[in-house]
Amino acid sequence: MRERYLEKLAQLQNELMDMGLLCENSIMKTYRLLVSEDLRDEQVEEINKMEKEIDGKEQAIESICVQLLLRQQPMAADLRRISAALKLITDLERIGDQAIDIAEIIQTGSIDIPVKGVSITDMAETAIEMVNRSVEAYVNRDLQLAREVIDSDDKMDALFLDVRKELNNKAETGAFSSDQVLDLLMIAKYYERIGDHATNVAEWVEFSLTGIHRNGEQVHNIFAPQD
Numbered sequence: 001m002r003e004r005y006l007e008k009l010a011q012l013q014n015e016l017m018d019m020g021l022l023c024e025n026s027i028m029k030t031y032r033l034l035v036s037e038d039l040r041d042e043q044v045e046e047i048n049k050m051e052k053e054i055d056g057k058e059q060a061i062e063s064i065c066v067q068l069l070l071r072q073q074p075m076a077a078d079l080r081r082i083s084a085a086l087k088l089i090t091d092l093e094r095i096g097d098q099a100i101d102i103a104e105i106i107q108t109g110s111i112d113i114p115v116k117g118v119s120i121t122d123m124a125e126t127a128i129e130m131v132n133r134s135v136e137a138y139v140n141r142d143l144q145l146a147r148e149v150i151d152s153d154d155k156m157d158a159l160f161l162d163v164r165k166e167l168n169n170k171a172e173t174g175a176f177s178s179d180q181v182l183d184l185l186m187i188a189k190y191y192e193r194i195g196d197h198a199t200n201v202a203e204w205v206e207f208s209l210t211g212i213h214r215n216g217e218q219v220h221n222i223f224a225p226q227d
Helices: 002-035 040-072 076-110 119-139 143-173 178-209
Strands: 212-215 218-221
Touching: 002 076, 002 212, 040 076, 040 119, 076 178, 076 218, 119 143, 119 178, 178 212, 178 218
Parallel strands: none
Antiparallel strands: 212 218
């Protein structure tokens, strides 16, 4: 029984790693769409394909978690780890959705590629890093890394403000049309939201390791576990 339990925990970790990698790769492809027109349709098709795979991973992970909770009755740290997994896969799934939203704007909108004069590619790179590091923190049970991801959300917020100011200047000088400004602002907002979801993942990692979950300025003891 114990051996089967450990196998399921290992499977959970592997599935989460795969889901995180799919999310990271989908954001990477949106970055490529911003900097090059090469293979645009193929890139968008791959992002859509990965989103379906992300949905499949979410369902598989939910199934594993339910089996572990109902059949194995895990205690303390393992219970938090499984509960956190159920929470964070929702954020990973939404990251996949937002990568599609970005790709669709680039494919159908009025943006000139490569995008120049705004820091939106910096937002894409930061989003990729945050997603990668938040999942790595879960897999490696790295509290310090999780907290670094949480802190880096301020960087993403600052980048969004920079992009918004840059777009405002471009609009005032006529360098970008109103449609281009709107499309790029929407993309920037999606990257900011991806950063928020990565932060949520990191906060659930923190909870899984400490039993404490933060909500804005407030910190709540959710399960009050005793290891």
